[in-house]
Amino acid sequence: MSQPVSVAVIGVGLVGGAFLRQLALPALAPHFRLVYLSSSTRCIFNAAGTQLSALASATDAPSIDALLTRLTPLATTGKVVLVDNTSAQAVANAYPHFLKAGVSVVTPNKKAFSGELGLYKEIVQAQTEGKSRALGEATVGAGLPVVQTLKDIVATGDKVIRIEGVLSGTLSYIFNTFSPPSPSSSSDLPSFSQTVRVAREKGYTEPHPGDDLDGSDVARKLTILSRIVPELADVLPQGYASVDVQSLVPKGLEGCKTGDEFLEKLVAHDAEYAKLREEAAKEGMVLRYVGVIDVERRVVKASLEKYPATHPFATSLGGSDNILSFTTQRYSPRPLLVQGAGAGADVTAMGVMGDLLKLVG
Ligand SMILES: NC(=O)C1=CN([C@@H]2O[C@H](COP(=O)(O)OP(=O)(O)OC[C@H]3O[C@@H](n4cnc5c(N)ncnc54)[C@H](OP(=O)(O)O)[C@@H]3O)[C@@H](O)[C@H]2O)C=CC1
Ligand SMILES: N[C@@H](CC=O)C(=O)O
Ligand code: NA
Numbered sequence: 001m002s003q004p005v006s007v008a009v010i011g012v013g014l015v016g017g018a019f020l021r022q023l024a025l026p027a028l029a030p031h032f033r034l035v036y037l038s039s040s041t042r043c044i045f046n047a048a049g050t051q052l053s054a055l056a057s058a059t060d061a062p063s064i065d066a067l068l069t070r071l072t073p074l075a076t077t078g079k080v081v082l083v084d085n086t087s088a089q090a091v092a093n094a095y096p097h098f099l100k101a102g103v104s105v106v107t108p109n110k111k112a113f114s115g116e117l118g119l120y121k122e123i124v125q126a127q128t129e130g131k132s133r134a135l136g137e138a139t140v141g142a143g144l145p146v147v148q149t150l151k152d153i154v155a156t157g158d159k160v161i162r163i164e165g166v167l168s169g170t171l172s173y174i175f176n177t178f179s180p181p182s183p184s185s186s187s188d189l190p191s192f193s194q195t196v197r198v199a200r201e202k203g204y205t206e207p208h209p210g211d212d213l214d215g216s217d218v219a220r221k222l223t224i225l226s227r228i229v230p231e232l233a234d235v236l237p238q239g240y241a242s243v244d245v246q247s248l249v250p251k252g253l254e255g256c257k258t259g260d261e262f263l264e265k266l267v268a269h270d271a272e273y274a275k276l277r278e279e280a281a282k283e284g285m286v287l288r289y290v291g292v293i294d295v296e297r298r299v300v301k302a303s304l305e306k307y308p309a310t311h312p313f314a315t316s317l318g319g320s321d322n323i324l325s326f327t328t329q330r331y332s333p334r335p336l337l338v339q340g341a342g343a344g345a346d347v348t349a350m351g352v353m354g355d356l357l358k359l360v361g
Pocket of ligand 1: 038085108110204345
């Protein structure tokens with residue numbers, strides 16, 4: 001067997017914890033050496049190997065610069081991968097430095113690939129300069145094969161015409177539950193705030209659920225996909241902030257600092273959402289939050305739409321399912337479809353682990 005790959009893990013929350021459990025599986029563990037672990041407050045480094053139980057008693061404060069200094073010499077003698085399981089912009093901003101030092105990056109964190117075009121281009125450039133790669137399959141559709149599928153479509157000379165679908169596990173769960181195609185009675189249906197609360201408990205939401213409800217998480221995913229399509233490479237200079245997006249956050253709740261405060265205040269707006277649901281139901285429709293990338297029109301947008309209760313977005317989605325439809329020159333008129341759970345710790349960790357496995361060997 002070749003030398004184990006050194007793995008540095010930042011973020012040991014929901015996804016990070018599930019990732020570490022997969023890394024410890026007997027079939028996988030021999031290929032890797034865990035050399036670094038960090039939460040937002042503490043970290044531990046040991047080039048000979050460490051484990052999660054050691055982090056609780058660690059006393060060092062995390063520092064990206066110190067980590068870069070420690071990983072750089074390891075990358076001159078073997079493979080080193082940084083696994084960023086945070087949603088921190090500060091960690092994302094450092095990817096180019098790690099990549100230039102020969103350290104590959106694997107992440108479910110959307111920030112680096114969906115922000116300012118400058119950072120994205122630096123990341124692309126840094127990979128071509130060294131032996132390192134940056135992979136983010138879990139940034140769109142969690143463990144579903146979305147990012148690699150689109151890269152393969154492009155790399156094999158096909159032309160993308162349109163990508164559309166339900167790209168948020170949280171918003172999928174919320175509307176599949178809140179606005180089902182055939183409710184037994186409207187009095188059995190849950191309130192909007194209660195549905196959001198359960199989505200958070202199930203581990204589908206971003207650390208702050210407002211980032212799902214304001215559409216920015218979907219906008220980030222649309223940006224990540226758009227940048228893979230050559231015709232749209234520069235269409236979103238400010239990244240997700242350039243996407244035409246409909247926010248579902250009620251006025252007055254935009255500034256909530258914590259997820260808890262957000263959920264408490266959301267209750268006061270339940271009647272507004274119930275009205276939207278009723279109006280749709282009267283027309284035989286359901287509510288679904290969808291994203292669209294129209295390549296020819298150079299349109300990238302995300303919005304809450306009404307669909308007939310018989311439409312596949314109404315009947316075939318359950319739980320946190322994402323569905324993505326790729327219409328291309330080859331896959332036309334019948335599109336290539338990818339569907340399945342699009343959020344949750346275990347399926348997201350699978351996307352991260354799958355990327356890490358691409359770097360072994
Ligand atoms: N949940 C899901 O279904 C999916 C999540 N993702 C992405 O996965 C990532 C992680 O999500 P999730 O696990 O749910 O989030 P959590 O909030 O559960 O975990 C985040 C972890 O990151 C740590 N952290 C935060 N900021 C820093 C920092 N600056 N330096 C070091 N560590 C930091 C936190 O430390 P501490 O414990 O000290 O707060 C915590 O360990 C996010 O980018 C999210 O968008 C992607 C696809 C699906
Ligand atoms: N909060 C996100 C998690 C995955 O990216 C979602 O709900 O889709
Ligand atoms: Na994916």
